Each structure stands twice: as structure tokens, then as C-alpha cells.
Amino acid sequence: MLASSFVLVCLALAQVTDPPATAPAAADKPVAEKPTAEKPAEKVDLAVQVKELVRKLDSSVQADREAAEKDLVALGSAILPLLPAVSDRTPAEVKNRLTRVRAALLQSAVESTTKTSMITLQGSMLFSKAIAEIGKQSGNSFVDYREQFNQQQPDPTIEIDIQNKPFWEAVDTVLDKAGLTIYNYDEEASAIAYTARGEGAVDRVGRATYSGIFRIEPTRVQATRDLRNPASRTLRLTLDVAWEPRVRPIVLEQPLAEVSATDDAGNPIEIDGSEGNPEVSVEGANAAVEMDYLLKLPPRSVNQVKSLKGKLTAVVLGRVEAFEFENLDKTRASQQQRGGVTVTVDSCRKNDEIYDVQFRVRFDKAANALESHRGWIYNNECYLTAADGSRIENAGLEATLVDTNEVGLSYKFDIGNAKDATGLKFVYKTPAAILKIPVEFELAPIDLP
Structure with missing residues (x-):
């Protein structure tokens, strides 16, 4: 349960992929939207x-x-x-x-x-080519959301001199050059949406701190006094936490004991509920979350939160592996292990036209990722393939077991009039590891209202 002093609003979920090697982009060379496939x-x-x-x-x-x-x-x-x-x-x-x-x-x-993508981009080029090249070098995807907001969609020529800079610094630089910003509420999975910047909006460069694959920016500050209880005075700081969408976090953990703040005179500002250890499940299709920190409201003589330091832990899904079980009609108590995950098919039974495959997925270290409110495990790809290569999608599933490191699942498949599963292959895809990534940050001075 989240501590009352810490409010997290989920906005995103992203898929893990390995970043490709970077290569400098030249303005006069064509740029692909995504890395080219191997021959x-x-x-x-x-x-x-x-x-x-x-x-x-x-x-x-x-x-x-x-x-x-x-x-x-x-x-x-x-x-x-x-x-x-x-x-x-x-x-x-x-x-x-x-x-x-x-x-x-x-x-x-x-x-x-878990290592940030490094970007090199130089010369004069269209914004569309610049953002595509960043995608190519990093393995991250971008989507233009201006049409959804009935905004004009110019493609300005911009001058860029980015040499081996972290992904988010490069993105901020290019967006500032084009007068654009990020929209965190899009429905595009594993992608970053950008829109036109609102009137009066400030540049992105210099407003955030970069920590590996993460970008953390203060976006709002509110001072609150309870008129019925003069002793209740709080300062709410809202941070926008984004990550490279090639990575797929499922949980963010924030021990409040790891958070500290000081004012412009160097005095500590108390964190409200500092003994809490809240966490949040990351749901949806976006690549960012909002996090609200509650601090004790400092005296009126304080003009700034000079420093806000913290350390998050992101629980991230690792590389996806495919587990394939041949001759499904003969598969009983068959087990495969890859990396830190083991998949065991317990039984395969036909009930009228529906074929039921029951199996278990066990992780060596699940890092709280399998708790009942985590929905990611039920979104893993699962299907049958026939001898001719055709694919039979599952018709539904149910959980038969939820334990600390193990989940039991029963998937249903409609195989029509077939007498049994002869010649069918069962395919289940799941991350082979669950990782914990520390995310340290220190924000620049924040002016108080």
C-alpha cells in the first residue's frame, strides 16, 4: 500500500530490447526509422x-x-x-x-x-530525420502525436552538434530545436510520443537530471496549508520519471528513507512519512510515470528547494525467450529452462473443441514481480503452431497458481474438429529474467511559489 505521503500515478509500460551500436549520422545520408534487419x-x-x-x-x-x-x-x-x-x-x-x-x-x-544509449548526431537536417536517427542508434521508437491534437506538423531543418551524448540529453536537444515536447499519455506501446510545445513552455534541456536510461524532471510544486489545522503544512513536488521505451519496467520502488531535501540556506527539509517504502505497478502503454513527494512546508523566508536527492529501484523485465514444446499430444510433465526461468508443461487435455494446456512458469528471482496485482505475466505471448506453420491463437486463460516465484497458467485453444493435438507445437514467450535497477537522482534548485 502506498504511504499517504507518496502518490504515484502510472502512465507507462515499455518493452526491453538491447540497444544497437551507435553510429554517427550525416545530414546527406538517408536515415531509416528503425535498425535494418540482418540479412x-x-x-x-x-x-x-x-x-x-x-x-x-x-x-x-x-x-x-x-x-x-x-x-x-x-x-x-x-x-x-x-x-x-x-x-x-x-x-x-x-x-x-x-x-x-x-x-x-x-x-x-x-x-x-540497463546502460543508456549514447547518441552522435551532427549537421543540418530535417527534424524527422534527426529523431529517426536517434531511434536507429538507440533502438527506441518515436511517434508524431500532433495530428491527434489538430496541431500543425512542420518539419523544420535544424542544426545539431551532438557527440556521444546520453539518449535523453540528445532527445531534449532535438525537441528544443524543433519547438516540440513529449506527450506522456499516448497509447503507443514501446514508443515516445511528441507534440507541439504549449505557448510559454520552457526548454527541456537543463530542467531534468539523467540517470542511466531514466530522465527525472520536476514539473509542479504546490504549497498547502490546512486552515482548520495550522500545523498541517505541506509542500508537494511532482516529478516526471521517464525511461527509454526499449526497457519494460513493471514496478518502481521508492524507499522514502533514501530521499533527502535541503533549502537555499542548506537546512534540511523534512520528508513527510520518511519511514515509508511505497511502490507502484507500472501499467499502460506509455514510458513515464508521475511521482508526488510530500515535504514539510518550509518557512516563508525559504525561496528554493536547493537540492532533492533520492534513489529509486526499478524492477524491469529482461530479454524475452521463446519456449517451444513439440508434439503437444505427447507432452506431459515436460520442462525447459532458460536463463532464470523454467517452464513446465503439466498436462494437455481436450474438452470438446477446446484444448487446455496447463503449465507453470518459475523464476529464480521474481523480485515481487509476480504478486497478484501485476498484470504483465498474463500478457505474455502464447499460441500453437500446426505442421503447416499456421498459428492458432489462444482463446483465453486462467491462473491456477500464484506464488512468490511461480505462476500456474491454463491456456485454452480452439482446435476445431481435430481429435487430438497431434502435430501441434506449444509456444510460450516470457522474459528470461527479472532485474532490479537502481536509479539515483539529484535535482537542480526548484523555486518555491
């Missing part, structure tokens, strides 16, 4: 290479096994989807080595995911 031949070559190295993990020669394990790690986190799942049929030696390889690659992916 099919390159994918095939990599898949063949991974398959051969995995085969060598079971070699009778120890030196070959060790070399294959080392070579798999050297290929990087891009091969994670190509690694076979560990099951009860996997040889012990291969299982141990695959587990180590996957752990090393997941750690690399985590470090890449």
Missing part, C-alpha cells in the same frame, strides 16, 4: 555456427568442449534465441555448459539493456 544469409550462417558449437559441447574431448563453450560466449547475446532449451533429455555435460553460456550471455544482455 537472411547471415542468420542462417550464425544458426549453423551455433548448432555446430552446441554439438561440440558433448564432444568426447574435453578441450573441444571447453573451446566450444568459450566460442559460444564470444558470439554475444545475439545468439540467445538460437540456443536450444535445456530439458530433462539434455545430457548433463551439455546442460551444465549451456547453463553457463546462457548465464554469461544474459549478464551481457542485462548490462547492455
Whole structure:
């Protein structure tokens, strides 16, 4: 339950993807909206290479096994989807080595995911090309929301000199050049919406602090006195907390003991309810939340909150992995493990035209992410595929178990007049890890009303 001194309004949810390597943009070169896909031949070559190295993990020669394990790690986190799942049929030696390889690659992916994207962008170019290039270098998507507000949609030419700057600093710079701002209430999943800036609105650069993939900006300050209780005087500071939408937070935790404030004379300002430890589930499609901090109202002689420091913890979903179970009609108590998650199919039963697949998803460390009010686990992709490659979407689900680190699910599929699930493959996609990211911040002086 949230402490009374801390109000969090959820606005967003974003998907985790690894940021691509950055590359400088030239004004006279065409810019793609998103990173170009790998060539099919390159994918095939990599898949063949991974398959051969995995085969060598079971070699009778120890030196070959060790070399294959080392070579798999050297290929990087891009091969994670190509690694076979560990099951009860996997040889012990291969299982141990695959587990180590996957752990090393997941750690690399985590470090890449939680590290801010660095942007380089120079020259004279249209705003549309500049924002597209930032998207290309960072793996984040942008959407123009001006039409939804019946705003004019000019595409001005802007001069830019950004050299290896953090994502949010680059975004703020480009938006200021074009006279635009961010709209936090859009319905675009995994994207940042921008609109025209309101009349009298100030620049974004210099108003926020950047902490890794997060941007934290004070947006409102209100002083309140209770006329029926003169001792009740509060100062409400509203912060806008945004993140790169390639990342998908599900919970923000704010120990109020980690928050401190001082006035312009260097005196401490008391945090109301400083012993609380509130948290918020992040819902919706946007990439930001509003957070209200309540402080004791300082004397009238105080003109500024000179400093507000804090430390948040963001619980973030890691890289998505696909768990595939072949020959569903014969699948019973079948288990696969990848990274920090294990999926176990317990039973598959047909009831008239509906096929029911019951399974469990267990995380090594769920970090409170599986509590009953977290809805993300029920939005994971789940479907059947037939022998001809056609896809059968699920017709509904129900939870059969909710525990600290484990969830039981029952998915329903309409397979028509088929007698059984012969030839059908069950596919379930879920993040392979749940991460905790510390977010430290210190805000610039805030003028009081």
C-alpha cells in the first residue's frame, strides 16, 4: 500500500530490447526509422555456427568442449534465441555448459539493456530525420502525436552538434530545436510520443537530471496549508520519471528513507512519512510515470528547494525467450529452462473443441514481480503452431497458481474438429529474467511559489 505521503500515478509500460551500436549520422545520408534487419544469409550462417558449437559441447574431448563453450560466449547475446532449451533429455555435460553460456550471455544482455544509449548526431537536417536517427542508434521508437491534437506538423531543418551524448540529453536537444515536447499519455506501446510545445513552455534541456536510461524532471510544486489545522503544512513536488521505451519496467520502488531535501540556506527539509517504502505497478502503454513527494512546508523566508536527492529501484523485465514444446499430444510433465526461468508443461487435455494446456512458469528471482496485482505475466505471448506453420491463437486463460516465484497458467485453444493435438507445437514467450535497477537522482534548485 502506498504511504499517504507518496502518490504515484502510472502512465507507462515499455518493452526491453538491447540497444544497437551507435553510429554517427550525416545530414546527406538517408536515415531509416528503425535498425535494418540482418540479412537472411547471415542468420542462417550464425544458426549453423551455433548448432555446430552446441554439438561440440558433448564432444568426447574435453578441450573441444571447453573451446566450444568459450566460442559460444564470444558470439554475444545475439545468439540467445538460437540456443536450444535445456530439458530433462539434455545430457548433463551439455546442460551444465549451456547453463553457463546462457548465464554469461544474459549478464551481457542485462548490462547492455540497463546502460543508456549514447547518441552522435551532427549537421543540418530535417527534424524527422534527426529523431529517426536517434531511434536507429538507440533502438527506441518515436511517434508524431500532433495530428491527434489538430496541431500543425512542420518539419523544420535544424542544426545539431551532438557527440556521444546520453539518449535523453540528445532527445531534449532535438525537441528544443524543433519547438516540440513529449506527450506522456499516448497509447503507443514501446514508443515516445511528441507534440507541439504549449505557448510559454520552457526548454527541456537543463530542467531534468539523467540517470542511466531514466530522465527525472520536476514539473509542479504546490504549497498547502490546512486552515482548520495550522500545523498541517505541506509542500508537494511532482516529478516526471521517464525511461527509454526499449526497457519494460513493471514496478518502481521508492524507499522514502533514501530521499533527502535541503533549502537555499542548506537546512534540511523534512520528508513527510520518511519511514515509508511505497511502490507502484507500472501499467499502460506509455514510458513515464508521475511521482508526488510530500515535504514539510518550509518557512516563508525559504525561496528554493536547493537540492532533492533520492534513489529509486526499478524492477524491469529482461530479454524475452521463446519456449517451444513439440508434439503437444505427447507432452506431459515436460520442462525447459532458460536463463532464470523454467517452464513446465503439466498436462494437455481436450474438452470438446477446446484444448487446455496447463503449465507453470518459475523464476529464480521474481523480485515481487509476480504478486497478484501485476498484470504483465498474463500478457505474455502464447499460441500453437500446426505442421503447416499456421498459428492458432489462444482463446483465453486462467491462473491456477500464484506464488512468490511461480505462476500456474491454463491456456485454452480452439482446435476445431481435430481429435487430438497431434502435430501441434506449444509456444510460450516470457522474459528470461527479472532485474532490479537502481536509479539515483539529484535535482537542480526548484523555486518555491
